Amino acid sequence: MKNVIKITTTLVCLVLLATPVFAGDINLFVAASLKEVINELSDSFAKKNPGVKFVKNYGASGQLAKQIENGAPSDIFISANLEWMDYLKNKKLADVASIGTFTYNSLVFAGTPGKASSMQDLIKLERIAIGSPKSVPAGEYATEAFKKASLDKQLEKKLVMAKDVRECLMYVERGEVDGAFVYRTDALLAKQAKILFTVPQELYPRVTYPAALTIAGRKNKDAATFFTYLQGDEAKSVLAKYGFATR
């Protein structure tokens, strides 16, 4: 019995020790659509600054905001809309002084060529993927566009709610849906799917990515350096390479 207790205690201690927070860690909470850009930038930053380690968390902006609110260790947050950044600002979790625009994007409809060429054609389709509007900004922009185009009622039962914008893209690539509302930059990464049309800008607010240091990240020197690096020329050229608009 004594042995059992000993072993259990050791195991419990090991489990607790398994996730220590290192000083050189930078915790990134970034909207899924920026995955390639941030991967490339963090890799080249890590090359120049050995000892820095990145912990990257990609997902729907709303979901990330919720994780930060619930105490997930995070230093930098980049959202795909202003709403979730404001949410963290109001909760006093984002460093207000650091909030700035990282980049811009636009919304497109991607799918198998020939399926649709305008918003009105969507009614003829069977299944359309969008990000769940409750947490995925791309889905929120899309539903806003439906409402402005007065298509929301007709499309209601056709919408597959994906957990983030990348899942939308996966559904299109596999041919399981007729098309999906994704960002232009996501559609450019697709292998099978093509951009069928760009959603008219008057139907939704401009896709803006605000970036900020979190309150915890403000104290992390490496995170602050990386945050400055994100605003530099190298970051701009990588963003441009993937099709993001920097102004």
Added chain:
Amino acid sequence: MTPLSPTDYDAIRLSLQVAVAATLLSLPFGFAVAYLVTFVKFRGKVLLEVFINMPLTLPPVVVGYFLLLLLGKHGWLGNLLNEAGIRLIFTLKAAVIASAIVGFPLLVRSLRICMEGIDPQLISASRTLGARWYDTLLSVILPLSVPGLTAGSSLMFARSLGEFGATIIVAGNIPGVTQTIPLAIYEYASSPTSENMALTLCLVSVAISIVVLFLHEMMAKKMAQRS
């Protein structure tokens, strides 16, 4: 507490619909498989048992992903069905299939335990009295398996109500069409502003589970008394 929205009511209805359909669909297959495993001797029995119990240990997401590969537009079965004009992925049918596969081992297990408990002398007696194997099956084994059938199907029903991993992959998450309770809760829970809505639906889920498990226990007691 926030009142339920129309899509929440849809989610509750869809969950019940999926669970009932999945359980009914599995009953004949579950009975056949349990019969095979218990009473018939054949080569590769262990393989069959492993295969059937796999969904019990596999992450449901894996089951879902295999189903997507199989039934998807480019999957080999999906291709055939597509030509026949049948679409499964992102429909309620896919949710039923996913739940049926994930819950199947529970049904078979309960049935098997029950069948193994049947007195072999009863079976031998029926055979010596001239009954064919199917006569024995229908008039001896089936009636004596009823406790296993009810226990297994109520467990399976409960498991289907909670199916998430496989369902979200093959049935998608379409409010009012394939969005069941767990999917709706997941959607609420991933957004910071709808925590209360998630809680209301969680309570509904708890209530349904309690009712189902309560019925399960009651039936089990009744069966025990009878025997």
